[in-house]
Amino acid sequence: MTARPGSFIWLVRHDLLLSWRRFSGRFADRSLLRVMGIVALGITFMHVISGPSAIIFARKATDTRQVILGGAILFILLWQVSQAISHFTRLLYSRGDLDLLLSSPISPRVVVGAHAVAATLEITLVVGAFVFPMANMIAFRMGWSWLAIYPAALASGMLASACGLAVTVGLFKVLGPARTRMAAQITAALLASALILGGQLAYLLSSPDRPASALIRSMPQAPDFMDWLILAPVHGIAGDLGSLLLWMSLGSLTFALAIIRLGPTFLKSAIQSGGLPARQIVAREKPEKPFRLGAGAALRRKELKLLGRDPWLFSRALLQALYLAPICIVIWISQDDPSLSLLVAPVLIMVLSHLAGIMAWLTVLSEDAPDFMTTAPVTADQILRSKLEAIALPLGLILLGPALGLCWFEPWDALLTVIFAIAACVSTALINIWHPAPAKRENAASRHNAPKIVSLKENILAVCWAVACGAALTQEIFGAYAAAAAIFFLWINRPRPLPAIPQQRQARA
Amino acid sequence: MSVSAPPTPALSIRGLCKSFDGKAAVDQLDLTVQPGEFYALLGPNGAGKTTTIRMTAGLMLPDSGAIEVYGADVLKDPTATKRITAWLPDEPALYDKLDPMEYLEFVAGLWGVDPDVAMSRARELLEVLELWPHRHARCEGFSRGMKQKVALAGALIHDPMLLLLDEPLTGLDAAIARQVKDLLTARARMGRAIILTTHILEVAERLADRIGIINAGRLCAEGTLEELRARTGRAGDSLEDVFLDLTRRSVTA
Numbered sequence: 079m080t081a082r083p084g085s086f087i088w089l090v091r092h093d094l095l096l097s098w099r100r101f102s103g104r105f106a107d108r109s110l111l112r113v114m115g116i117v118a119l120g121i122t123f124m125h126v127i128s129g130p131s132a133i134i135f136a137r138k139a140t141d142t143r144q145v146i147l148g149g150a151i152l153f154i155l156l157w158q159v160s161q162a163i164s165h166f167t168r169l170l171y172s173r174g175d176l177d178l179l180l181s182s183p184i185s186p187r188v189v190v191g192a193h194a195v196a197a198t199l200e201i202t203l204v205v206g207a208f209v210f211p212m213a214n215m216i217a218f219r220m221g222w223s224w225l226a227i228y229p230a231a232l233a234s235g236m237l238a239s240a241c242g243l244a245v246t247v248g249l250f251k252v253l254g255p256a257r258t259r260m261a262a263q264i265t266a267a268l269l270a271s272a273l274i275l276g277g278q279l280a281y282l283l284s285s286p287d288r289p290a291s292a293l294i295r296s297m298p299q300a301p302d303f304m305d306w307l308i309l310a311p312v313h314g315i316a317g318d319l320g321s322l323l324l325w326m327s328l329g330s331l332t333f334a335l336a337i338i339r340l341g342p343t344f345l346k347s348a349i350q351s352g353g354l355p356a357r358q359i360v361a362r363e364k365p366e367k368p369f370r371l372g373a374g375a376a377l378r379r380k381e382l383k384l385l386g387r388d389p390w391l392f393s394r395a396l397l398q399a400l401y402l403a404p405i406c407i408v409i410w411i412s413q414d415d416p417s418l419s420l421l422v423a424p425v426l427i428m429v430l431s432h433l434a435g436i437m438a439w440l441t442v443l444s445e446d447a448p449d450f451m452t453t454a455p456v457t458a459d460q461i462l463r464s465k466l467e468a469i470a471l472p473l474g475l476i477l478l479g480p481a482l483g484l485c486w487f488e489p490w491d492a493l494l495t496v497i498f499a500i501a502a503c504v505s506t507a508l509i510n511i512w513h514p515a516p517a518k519r520e521n522a523a524s525r526h527n528a529p530k531i532v533s534l535k536e537n538i539l540a541v542c543w544a545v546a547c548g549a550a551l552t553q554e555i556f557g558a559y560a561a562a563a564a565i566f567f568l569w570i571n572r573p574r575p576l577p578a579i580p581q582q583r584q585a586r587a
Numbered sequence: 588m589s590v591s592a593p594p595t596p597a598l599s600i601r602g603l604c605k606s607f608d609g610k611a612a613v614d615q616l617d618l619t620v621q622p623g624e625f626y627a628l629l630g631p632n633g634a635g636k637t638t639t640i641r642m643t644a645g646l647m648l649p650d651s652g653a654i655e656v657y658g659a660d661v662l663k664d665p666t667a668t669k670r671i672t673a674w675l676p677d678e679p680a681l682y683d684k685l686d687p688m689e690y691l692e693f694v695a696g697l698w699g700v701d702p703d704v705a706m707s708r709a710r711e712l713l714e715v716l717e718l719w720p721h722r723h724a725r726c727e728g729f730s731r732g733m734k735q736k737v738a739l740a741g742a743l744i745h746d747p748m749l750l751l752l753d754e755p756l757t758g759l760d761a762a763i764a765r766q767v768k769d770l771l772t773a774r775a776r777m778g779r780a781i782i783l784t785t786h787i788l789e790v791a792e793r794l795a796d797r798i799g800i801i802n803a804g805r806l807c808a809e810g811t812l813e814e815l816r817a818r819t820g821r822a823g824d825s826l827e828d829v830f831l832d833l834t835r836r837s838v839t840a
Contacts, residue, residue: 366688366706368702368703368706369692369695369696369702369703369705369706369709370692370696370702371696371699371701371702372696372699373696373697373698373699375696376692376693376694376695376696376697377693377696377697379692379693379696380682380685380689380693383684383685383689384682384684384685387684387725388684446680446681446682446683447680447681447682449641449646449674449676449680450674450680452644452645452646453644453645453646453669453672453673453674454669454694454697454698455666455667455669455670455697455698455699456666456697457666
């Protein structure tokens with residue numbers, strides 16, 4: 079059956095096709111058979127690792143199962159809302175085919191509705207990649223009624239899409255086009271990490287007399303009817319058809335309401351954000367500064383300006399710090415004699431090494447004008463050196479504050495932290511330069527989809543150096559092994575043959 | 588009586604070859620452009636114009652042949668030739684997050700222009716190109732024409748002896764195109780050599796001192812418009828007629 083061109087279904091199919099192309103584009107070999115094979119392998123793997131968890135889950139008491147399900151649903155919902163916010167914000171600013179669709183005679187509500195349906199399916203599938211194998215294994219052990227997780231996840235996806243649309247539109251109304259992107263990224267990051275942060279907070283506030291579970295139970299309870307609504311997906315998944323239908327109705331109604339009520343506002347926002355650059359043409363008055371001399375200085379200044387104006391960099395650094403801080407606090411308080419450096423150093427090293435990696439990628443690999451740089455009378459080495467000097471400055475400044483603070487209390491620990499931080503930054507920057515995955519600067523958010531798994535290598539190095547530093551601070555020999563592992567890992571990933579900055583593009587004859 | 592030596596050509600290309608996947612994009616190309624000359628390189632799509640320009644700018648290595656800019660070998664001494672050359676592509680190579688002044692400061696720094704000289708040139712160029720009121724607005728909000736003008740200012744800030752312009756007028760409106768043409772003509776009068784590829788034959792007809800027609804990587808005709816007309820035996824014809832006739836002949840030859 080073919081959908082009528084311009085119809086709702088036709089647009090949904092178009093959006094899903096683009097989503098599939100984005101997904102398959104992450105694989106080096108994009109042939110359908112190969113991609114499907116990898117997907118099948120991934121699904122099998124997820125089923126295998128879900129098996130033991132499903133057995134453990136099946137053995138739990140009904141009450142405990144409900145608590146686990148409730149937590150899982152809350153986690154999934156927050157994750158989906160976070161994804162929906164990112165999706166709609168990306169749509170506002172990166173636009174893709176939005177301009178084309180808005181200029182077409184298709185009804186704007188159909189455009190937003192189709193995008194929202196595609197977003198819902200996409201975020202449901204992303205979550206489903208982790209959740210559905212577990213559901214299948216539980217259903218296999220406990221009965222097929224547990225497959226109700228599928229429609230429940232779709233309903234939560236619809237609810238999340240509606241919330242994501244509402245949050246994006248709300249932020250746009252309150253903050254305006256210039257600030258919404260950053261605010262939406264931070265909101266999405268906070269939501270995605272909310273449950274982990276909440277759990278960590280409960281753990282931190284707990285004591286032997288008052289465990290974390292008691293703390294959670296002592297929190298204000300929702301009214302009965304709200305309780306019933308909140309627990310609807312839990313009961314629905316556990317086999318109560320009425321609750322499942324209620325949850326699905328809630329998802330569908332909220333979704334439809336959001337499209338009808340917020341769709342036109344979203345499109346207005348899209349039009350406004352599309353006109354954002356035009357309004358920026360109005361030049362701000364600022365004093366004329368004299369030009370400065372030298373290619374190296376010019377390169378460093380240019381890179382620093384571009385880094386400072388990068389819309390993704392700050393939120394990614396913040397996200398890293400948010401994810402890592404609670405883990406470090408837990409490690410810190412678990413020590414018999416916790417020192418300040420043990421709290422600061424590992425987080426600092428992880429955040430700095432991640433920043434070094436992304437900055438190296440932004441400056442060296444996502445050069446906006448590579449051809450132009452090639453025509454300049456400077457050597458490739460000179461360009462690379464200046465770019466690395468440019469990223470060293472902000473990294474050094476970020477390191478300086480905590481290092482000086484540590485130096486006041488624990489000078490030796492401060493020195494160790496600085497040494498390990500430098501090693502980590504150099505390692506992650508080198509990994510990015512040695513295994514180049516060049517792309518446009520605006521695609522920084524998706525750079526980790528590079529087929530060379532640079533991200534994984536970057537994270538392995540960062541973890542090794544953070545562990546090495548933590549162990550060195552507590553004077554454990556394990557630190558030496560971790561440092562050796564990092565150096566060995568870097569060595570086996572050295573370039574063969576030596577790379578050059580990717581400057582030459584395919585010729586246009 | 589002393590005989591003065593012929594001036595060093597601004598650009599001398601000898602026996603240039605470049606192929607992609609075994610298909611020749613540039614095939615034994617010979618080309619000479621003198622200082623102060625405005626040279627238009629014309630040809631159908633895929634004729635080898637852009638490849639020639641990119642090899643001259645040092646963006647691509649030839650398979651064989653020699654390219655000299657004011658006597659300096661592009662392959663042996665690229666830094667020296669780049670110092671006196673500017674390349675302007677059809678798609679402006681700009682940094683969206685920089686404003687025009689920042690961009691020009693960056694380019695001037697790369698080419699080692701004295702900061703005071705660069706500052707005054709930047710002002711002059713931005714005023715001529717009517718970009719001065721927008722000098723502190725980021726390029727991301729500019730129209731295509733404005734971006735192209737900023738890129739042109741960047742190409743001229745170090746006062747290059749040889750300007751390589753690859754379809755510089757593509758997508759520009761009449762007013763902006765006129766500004767660009769005036770600026771380029773003035774540069775040629777100042778003794779700078781300009782090589783321009785274009786599909787807008789009217790531009791070549793009006794601006795160029797000499798026209799080269801390239802097809803399938805080979806220079807099939809070269810000369811002033813009158814010389815090309817004489818060659819086709821179609822006096823009074825437009826360049827478009829001459830161009831179509833010569834490219835058709837080169838295919839059938």
